[in-house]
Amino acid sequence: MAYFYAYHSASNNTDFDYTKGYGVSAESEKKLTHVNTGDFVFVIQNVHKSVGYQLCGLYRVESIDFEQDNVYPHRVQLSDVSELNDFITLNRHELSKVLPPAGKEGRWDRFMNHFAQTGRTFQKPLDASVIAILKDQLNLQGVANEDIPGSDEIEFYDKVSRALKLKSAERKKRLKNASVHPTKKQVSVWRYDRNPDVVAEVLLRAKNNCECCHTLAPFQRAKDGGYYLEVHHIIPLSENGEDSVENAIALCPNCHRQEHYGEQQIDKSWRPVKK
Ligand SMILES: [Zn+2]
Ligand SMILES: [Zn+2]
Structure with a gap:
């Protein structure tokens, strides 16, 4: 897309x-x-x-x-x-x-x-x-939202990049004059209506381990003690990837963030190992 x-x-x-x-x-x-x-x-x-x-x-x-x-x-x-x-x-x-x-x-x-x-x-x-x-x-952000929490971070980081490039004195001056209470702005977000059954199926398949680095989920959800993993689409929905068990992988937050923001580790042809 x-x-x-x-x-x-x-x-x-x-x-x-x-x-x-x-x-x-x-x-x-x-x-x-x-x-x-x-x-x-x-x-x-x-x-x-x-x-x-x-x-x-x-x-x-x-x-x-x-x-x-x-x-x-x-x-x-x-x-x-x-x-x-x-x-x-x-x-x-x-x-x-x-x-x-x-x-x-x-x-x-x-x-x-x-x-x-x-x-x-x-x-x-x-x-x-x-x-x-x-x-x-x-005033429109996050059209074609991804499966990662806060995908508008990409746009926010563009601003951070620009701030990083400023001279220190200029940035400090801007900070001094900035409000410490950010204004709220209403934004419209498009979200895919994901299928919860796909997520459930993939979580069961993963058996509490990240399907990329194969380590145990980093923590358990306070709500129900379920192991915390995020279900990621191998081919993104925004690129016409399917919201299907075959196109989804359970990742620990680190691997998931890396997939979106770092060097990609998961090949597009990745398929779960049958157990
Ligand atoms: Zn991992
Ligand atoms: Zn993802």
Whole structure:
């Protein structure tokens, strides 16, 4: 599952309307070969001079159709994920400060390099940091949640990385001025509705041992004394992996964290050893 960007440029006289799909010209067809059903696309438009760039929303690719008589015959059919009431006006200047470089740094600012080019439409999957920045604009986090507690940590760690790179004095100054009572922000999260029977079956199979490092679960649950292991999907649900006993493995928290954040130890073809 990948995230793309698509541009609804000033040559369109009207607001982007996802119900009509996103049209791609015959010449740009080959860009669509790496776009799949289930992928996501952020659409940014620039059709109102007085407003500037707007984030229209985040959409899911439902199908790619062909309409012979259309000027843009390849129709990427979309469903609305973000369900915004209004388009979000983007602050080019502020976003340019946080976006990573996007190729040559010329006379355009970073925002323009990323989002003001028709040529970048469906060109290649967006980097995690760009996805995080756009989701932040939508106040939407953790789309396609994983099986690990707190998967929004990946996005949070991007901020930590940036903080680590600051000069010590600057970081200390920021700390001094920061509130020690973080503000609460409401976020929407998409979660897979996982099957508890799969988890139960895998836990029974593991017999209290991590199926990766083969050591006993590190502690027992206070609630019922059950041995604490986490059930991980070998092929992630977000990559169309199955929520099945065969695609799941019981891991101790260390191995699980390593699988998500460190060097991966479990081969995608891993299968439980029959006992
Ligand atoms: Zn382990
Ligand atoms: Zn996992």
